[in-house]
Amino acid sequence: MSEEIIRGKVLKHDTQTRTMHWIHLLAFIILGLTGIGFYWDIAGIANIFGGPANASLVHRWTGVVFIVGPTLYILLNFDRFSRFIDTISSFSKDDFAWLKTMGGYVPFIKVEEAPPQEKYNAGQKILGGLIIIGCLLIILTGFPMWLWKDVVSSAFLALCYNVHFWTAIIMILLVAGHFFLAAIHPKSRVEFASMMLDGYIDAEITAPHNAKWFAELQKTE
Amino acid sequence: MSIFTEKVGMTRRQFLKGSGMLAVAVIVSGVFAKIGFDAFAASDEYIAQRAAGLYTLDEKMALRKSHENPEIIQIYQEFLSPGEQKYLSEKAHHLLHTKYGKDIPSFIEELKGHSGEAA
Numbered sequence: 001m002s003e004e005i006i007r008g009k010v011l012k013h014d015t016q017t018r019t020m021h022w023i024h025l026l027a028f029i030i031l032g033l034t035g036i037g038f039y040w041d042i043a044g045i046a047n048i049f050g051g052p053a054n055a056s057l058v059h060r061w062t063g064v065v066f067i068v069g070p071t072l073y074i075l076l077n078f079d080r081f082s083r084f085i086d087t088i089s090s091f092s093k094d095d096f097a098w099l100k101t102m103g104g105y106v107p108f109i110k111v112e113e114a115p116p117q118e119k120y121n122a123g124q125k126i127l128g129g130l131i132i133i134g135c136l137l138i139i140l141t142g143f144p145m146w147l148w149k150d151v152v153s154s155a156f157l158a159l160c161y162n163v164h165f166w167t168a169i170i171m172i173l174l175v176a177g178h179f180f181l182a183a184i185h186p187k188s189r190v191e192f193a194s195m196m197l198d199g200y201i202d203a204e205i206t207a208p209h210n211a212k213w214f215a216e217l218q219k220t221e
Numbered sequence: 222m223s224i225f226t227e228k229v230g231m232t233r234r235q236f237l238k239g240s241g242m243l244a245v246a247v248i249v250s251g252v253f254a255k256i257g258f259d260a261f262a263a264s265d266e267y268i269a270q271r272a273a274g275l276y277t278l279d280e281k282m283a284l285r286k287s288h289e290n291p292e293i294i295q296i297y298q299e300f301l302s303p304g305e306q307k308y309l310s311e312k313a314h315h316l317l318h319t320k321y322g323k324d325i326p327s328f329i330e331e332l333k334g335h336s337g338e339a340a
Contacts, residue, residue: 008223074243079231082239086231089238136246140253148257151264203225217225 008203010217012119012194017080020073021195027066032172034059039165060146067139087118088128094212095122105187116211123181130174137167 013021034055037045049055074081094115099122104111114121120128141160144152183192188209194201207214231239284290294306301317302310315335320328 008225010225011227078239079229079235081243082231082235083227085242086235086238089242132242136249140250144257148260151260152257203223206225214225217227220226220228 006203006207009200010203010206010214011199012201012206013199014080015199016073016077018195018199020069023069024066027062027069028171028175030062031059031066032168034062035165035168063139063142063146066135070135084128087120088125090118091122091125095125098122105181105185113208117209117213119210119213121209127174127178131171134167134171134174137163138171141167 033045034049036042037049037055038052038059043052046052046055049058094117097115098117101109101111101114103114103117103121103123105123141164144157144160145164149157181188181191182195183189190201190205203214206217279285287293288308297306297308297310297313298304301307301313307313315331
């Protein structure tokens with residue numbers, strides 16, 4: 001990497017992506033809160049949403065928003081979705097090298113220079129894949145609990161409840177880790193404003209963090 | 222200041238991967254939805270068979286209406302409303318209607334009060 005400071009801004013996340021991310025995040029928070037309230041029978045949480053019956057309604061219909069938001073985004077932005085899927089499903093030697101050192105994010109693993117990464121680093125790629133699988137599992141187990149509870153066997157329903165619960169717990173932990181790295185960790189917290197506010201990030205940050213992707217951007221400029 | 226933006230569009234490889242991911246999601250959801258619709262169909266069929274069974278049993282009964290049952294008519298004519306068939310007679314009301322909750326203690330007292338009459 002050259003010592004020269006690269007000036008400029010990179011549009012990392014466009015308006016539609018940021019809108020979808022906001023909608024999905026807000027839906028996830030409401031679903032997580034109401035779900036925790038149901039599972040541990042916490043009256044305080046249910047009361048925020050107008051009591052257990054209303055909290056249940058809010059949970060179900062927010063679940064619909066949780067599905068419709070990304071679905072609309074995918075249908076309206078199929079090229080962006082395809083590029084995203086291509087990026088997170090392609091693992092190169094650099095990605096495996098990045099994973100070996102955890103990209104320098106872990107304090108006790110010293111790294112001189114992390115291997116060059118694409119738009120998303122290897123950790124983000126794994127997170128993206130897990131979020132997609134988790135969302136599918138939560139959606140596929142959520143609807144039987146809502147709409148099929150009178151027609152499917154209790155064993156199948158119990159399986160749905162268990163998968164729904166454990167997937168939700170893993171997703172909450174993943175999102176907590178995602179929030180820590182994107183908003184708090186000093187190495188990467190600039191990402192937060194990029195996704196949650198204007199979509200831009202300084203080129204001098206992108207150039208070392210996402211070197212392969214930035215090289216592509218420079219070619220198209 | 223330079224503004225760097227992504228190239229719009231997608232390559233054939235990106236298109237195939239995006240379509241593949243979408244297709245997998247749609248197929249998995251479709252298979253799952255099929256399981257649900259089949260369960261609904263099986264449930265509807267069970268309800269229809271059960272209803273048909275109950276109607277068949279009912280149709281086979283010699284007496285299908287309680288108010289045409291000679292034993293019930295006899296009970297009314299000889300005990301609940303002597304000399305006639307008065308289905309809402311006071312005695313029928315007291316003996317055949319159930320009391321709930323707070324009304325039970327007073328009902329027990331009422332029955333105790335009537336206990337001498339029966340003998």
